[in-house]
């Protein structure tokens with residue numbers, strides 16, 4: 001019997017007759033549940049990651065659950081903001097969301113020994129900063145100047161905790177900053193679900209707390225950042241419930257696969273030829289992730305070197321290699337990888 005024949009059979013049965021959500025949940029049995037953002041900025045990058053990790057599934061258009069054909073896994077498609085709740089408090093084992101969303105959740109639901117989430121892996125995409133922003137042409141230049149004013153955000157918990165600390169610091173109230181006692185917040189924090197950047201121009205806010213990546217949205221709205229509340233990237237999280245050994249093994253396998261894809265995206269393989277006299281200098285430029293591989297060439301005195309180099313630094317490294325006499329420098333993309341964690 002081929003590997004994963006049972007998983008494939010169940011998936012085919014699903015494909016023939018689309019189950020309703022309750023039926024779907026019943027047929028999940030002992031599958032590991034893996035939450036993935038159903039839309040928004042992280043969605044496509046997550047689908048690419050699943051494909052790179054050979055997690056095969058077919059998602060029906062009206063169903064937020066998909067059975068994985070080649071593992072004991074079911075994917076659940078959920079809003080990024082809700083994933084920390086489902087993973088931390090429910091039966092969902094693994095999830096991908098932003099570190100900002102985990103922090104927003106943990107302000108009101110602090111993790112305990114058996115609930116909440118643990119970060120398994122930084123996924124190196126979805127990089128952004130949650131920042132305090134004010135009108136470029138206004139008079140406010142420091143976040144303290146927003147105390148007692150209107151602040152609009154989708155991250156009310158983080159914003160509230162940020163301004164609570166600021167207010168306490170201003171009053172020299174260490175006890176409040178430590179969280180032991182919560183007087184009424186002077187700053188008025190209001191929730192808005194999207195297009196937060198419009199709030200100042202529309203007269204709803206004196207300042208906002210919103211995500212910034214390129215800064216284009218902020219500039220287009222005539223805003224400037226005056227402080228950073230939290231920096232974020234997408235992360236793989238798992239719940240803290242003591243899980244079965246089978247689940248633990250599957251979590252480890254999935255994490256290893258995803259780590260392999262992320263590493264392959266981050267690095268390239270650089271090979272070149274160099275005279276032995278210059279080998280030390282060249283190896284300092286390309287030390288590799290672990291160490292460079294060095295092979296002798298048929299040509300006396302010359303060696304071939306290959307080393308992993310961070311993709312974003314490769315042009316610089318090639319310039320440096322040329323300067324120390326490297327020849328035939330070639331750069332190759334990596335399809336996938338398994339390397340020692342560093």
Ligand SMILES: Nc1ncnc2c1ncn2[C@@H]1O[C@H](COP(=O)(O)OP(=O)(O)OP(=O)(O)O)[C@@H](O)[C@H]1O
Pocket residue numbers: 039040041042079080081097098099100101126127128154193194211212213214232233234
């Ligand atoms: N401009 C951005 N650049 C990079 N990552 C971002 C950006 N905006 C958001 N993110 C990341 O993606 C996560 C989800 O944000 P996104 O706005 O796409 O969510 P969403 O589920 O579509 O919610 P909404 O319907 O409220 O917009 C954020 O919590 C953050 O970690």
Ligand SMILES: O=P(O)(O)OC[C@H]1O[C@H](OP(=O)(O)OP(=O)(O)O)[C@H](O)[C@@H]1O
Pocket residue numbers: 040041193194195196197210211212213214215216217218
């Ligand atoms: O710095 P930038 O690269 O311009 O990205 C920042 C924007 O991206 C996010 O919103 P998104 O576009 O996801 O839509 P939303 O306003 O509906 O949340 C965020 O809330 C900012 O508005």
